[in-house]
Amino acid sequence: MNKDNSTPQKSSAFKKELLQWGVIFLVGAILYGTGYHTEVIGKLQSVVLYTGLFQPDVEESVMPGNNADFNMRLISLDGTPTSFSDFKGKTIFLNFWATWCPPCIAEMPNIQRLYDDIQDDDIVFVMASLDQNPQTAKDFIKRKEFTFPVYSAISKPRVYDTSMVPTTYVISPDGTIVMKHAGMATYNTAEFKAFLRSFSNP
Template sequence: MEKDKPKSKWSALKKELIQWTLIFVIGAGLYATGYHTEVIGKLQSVILYTGIFQPDTEESIIHGSKADYNMTMIDSTGKRISLSEFQGKTIFINFWATWCPPCIAEMPNIQSLYDEIDNENIVFVMASLDQESQKAWDFVQRKEFSFPVYSVASKPRIYDTSVVPSTYVISPAGDIVMKHQGMAKYNTDEFKDFILRISSQ
C-alpha cells in the first residue's frame, strides 16, 4: 500500500500538468488569433447581463460642461463627417476599440438599445479608437451590429479619457448631461427614460 502512494501522487501531478498545459495552449491559441479579447468580452457580458454595472444618470452629470462638436470622424464608406452634423439632437457617443474586452461586452446591449429607441432626434455615434479603421468595420460587420460606427480622426480634449469604453450623452442644447467610464448596461428602462426625456427638452 505504501508503495502505491508515490505512484498515485505522480499520477495526480501528471494530470494537473496536462490540464495546465491545455489551458496554456488554448490561451496561447486564442491570443495568437486575436480571439482572446472576444472571449474575455463574452465572459464580461455575462456579468453585465446581471445589471450590476449601470450608468448613473444622476451622479455622472457633468455640470456646466458644454459639448465640443469639432470632432472629425470617418464612416465605413470613407466619408469624413463632423459631429456638428448632429448638433441640435441628443447624441449617444460611445468611445470603444476592438482590443477592449469591456467594449465588446457592452456592445450587444447597446445594439438592443439602438433597436428599441425609435426616435429621429436621438443619434448613436459608436466612435472607434482603433488605429486601423478597417478592423472596427470588419468586427462590426462580422458581429452583425447595425448601429452607426465611425473612426475617430480628431477628438476634442473634453472627450479625452484614460478609460475605454467611455460614453457621453449630449443634449439638444449642447450640454454633456452624462459621462460614464467603463462598461455598463444601457438597455434598461431607467436609461431609456433618461435619454428620451433629454431628447424631448
C-alpha cells in the first residue's frame, strides 16, 4: 500500500509560501519605515515612462486663454526668497512636485535630462516643491544630485490648483499658459524640446 505524501508536501509548500510573503512584508516594512518606499515605487514607474505612453500634449493649448498668475512666492533651496514674477518675459517650465509623490520621482530624471539639453537663457525651469518642510526637498535633491532650479512653493495661485501631483505648466513669454499636463510624463523628447524653444525662437 502506497503512503500518501500529499499532506507533508502541502505543509512544505505552505511554509515556503508563508516565508516568501514574510520576506515581502519585511522588505516592505523596512522600505516604509525608512521612507524609501516612495522612491522604489517611483523607480518602477520610471520604467513605465520609457515606454513613451505618457507624453505631454503639445499639439494645442490645454488651457486656451488662461493667463499665468505671477503672484507666487517661492524660496530657493539655499533659503533665498524669490518671486515668480522674476521669470516674466521668459518661457517657463513650471512643475509642482513633492518627495512623497512616486510619479514625481519617476519623471525627475528625464526632466533633468531635458534641463541639461535645453541650455537656453530664454527658458527657465521652476521645480516647485509642495513639501511642508523645505529641508525635506533640499535633502532629496542633494542626494539625487539634480541640478535643475528647485524652490519651495510658499503660496500657489488658484490658476495652478490641481488635484494631481505632479502637474506641469508651460508659460509663454507673454504670460499665457500654453500647456498643462497633470500626472507624470516624458518631457525629454525632440517634440517637446522644439515646443519649448518655439516661444523663445519664433
